[in-house]
Amino acid sequence: MTALSSLQLDALRELANIGSGTAGTALSQLLGRSVDISVPNAVVLPLAEAVEAVGPAEQEVTGVAIPLAGDMDAVVLLVFPVDDGGTLCAMLGVEAGTADAISALGEIGNILAASYIGSLGAMTGLDLDLTPPQTATDMLAAIVASVLATRAAGTDTALILDSELRVEGEECSLSFLLLPEPGGVREILARMGVEA
Amino acid sequence: MTPVDEIAVRMGEIAVSSAPDEVLLSIGLGSCIGLALVDQRRGIAGLAHVMLPEAIGGGGGPAGKFADRAVPELVARTTALGTSRTALRAVLVGGAQMFTLGGGVGSALDIGVRNESAVRAALATERIPVVASATGGARGRTIRVFPGGAVLSKEAGGAEIELMPGVRA
Numbered sequence: 053m054t055a056l057s058s059l060q061l062d063a064l065r066e067l068a069n070i071g072s073g074t075a076g077t078a079l080s081q082l083l084g085r086s087v088d089i090s091v092p093n094a095v096v097l098p099l100a101e102a103v104e105a106v107g108p109a110e111q112e113v114t115g116v117a118i119p120l121a122g123d124m125d126a127v128v129l130l131v132f133p134v135d136d137g138g139t140l141c142a143m144l145g146v147e148a149g150t151a152d153a154i155s156a157l158g159e160i161g162n163i164l165a166a167s168y169i170g171s172l173g174a175m176t177g178l179d180l181d182l183t184p185p186q187t188a189t190d191m192l193a194a195i196v197a198s199v200l201a202t203r204a205a206g207t208d209t210a211l212i213l214d215s216e217l218r219v220e221g222e223e224c225s226l227s228f229l230l231l232p233e234p235g236g237v238r239e240i241l242a243r244m245g246v247e248a
Numbered sequence: 249m250t251p252v253d254e255i256a257v258r259m260g261e262i263a264v265s266s267a268p269d270e271v272l273l274s275i276g277l278g279s280c281i282g283l284a285l286v287d288q289r290r291g292i293a294g295l296a297h298v299m300l301p302e303a304i305g306g307g308g309g310p311a312g313k314f315a316d317r318a319v320p321e322l323v324a325r326t327t328a329l330g331t332s333r334t335a336l337r338a339v340l341v342g343g344a345q346m347f348t349l350g351g352g353v354g355s356a357l358d359i360g361v362r363n364e365s366a367v368r369a370a371l372a373t374e375r376i377p378v379v380a381s382a383t384g385g386a387r388g389r390t391i392r393v394f395p396g397g398a399v400l401s402k403e404a405g406g407a408e409i410e411l412m413p414g415v416r417a
Binding site: 109193197198204 | 258278386389404
């Protein structure tokens with residue numbers, strides 16, 4: 053991926069903004085609580101710097117990875133700090149640390165990704181489908197790097213669209229990342245009319 | 249005990265050291281491989297954080313990214329510090345399968361396993377023996393490499409294992 057212009061990054065940020073807004077609404081409906089949504093980041097980074105842009109390398113997190121199928125090759129990755137994931141499960145009446153909790157986080161990921169990707173598809177006209185979510189609880193670096201590696205063969209940079217959702221009144225937040233493969237980025241930009 | 253300088257070796261990077269108060273470190277290796285080359289007698293060590301098995305079409309980028317380019321580069325960087333190839337011993341950490349992100353990309357299915365075999369093949373070409381490894385499985389690992397010779401591996405939430413005993417800072 054070559055450098056993106058600031059206009060292109062703005063366009064991607066706007067997409068992420070709308071996508072995470074929709075996802076935040078879905079989370080809010082699921083929990084019956086207000087959800088704050090951060091202004092998303094859209095950054096292009098050398099691979100070596102990609103992990104620290106997401107969070108502390110050693111932090112223990114649950115990652116929910118959802119590869120997309122259809123017109124764009126990308127992976128949606130939701131990152132829940134372990135304690136926050138537990139809080140989220142408790143709000144849904146699921147005991148933290150159990151197999152049910154892991155599958156609940158996978159399902160939350162699925163719902164949020166479906167909302168985010170649905171609005172992205174509506175805006176760009178891209179036909180996008182979700183494949184089943186996969187979860188892992190581990191060091192943040194191991195999770196982010198392993199996902200990036202699956203799309204890194206032809207590029208030395210990573211485009212990260214990062215939004216943070218926070219449940220109001222709780223120590224509970226999660227990061228929502230869209231990690232497109234370089235061809236996928238070009239496809240989005242072309243559909244939005246901001247080609248290089 | 250002297251304070252230790254940690255040198256972080258991130259995705260695709262390579263670092264070498266002969267300073268006894270330094271430690272080379274890759275945090276959270278998932279499908280990536282942390283490849284340590286160590287000359288215990290001379291106190292020289294290097295670490296590469298390998299992401300993928302091979303550079304397709306001579307891809308550019310950081311030398312440590314692909315196993316087939318990382319191994320010769322790491323050998324060159326360590327020997328430049330005064331060791332010889334025959335004195336080097338290898339330790340491998342990582343190569344786990346955190347997710348199975350197949351989704352139509354069959355080649356992406358098990359990058360961890362492919363990374364490990366590519367690193368081992370490149371080491372065999374260089375005639376450098378692998379003396380210890382902590383690879384495979386589904387857990388992330390952190391590797392610490394001391395130029396004095398010790399190589400440590402730690403799984404997420406697990407205890408630190410001494411893969412290669414030696415001097416620590």
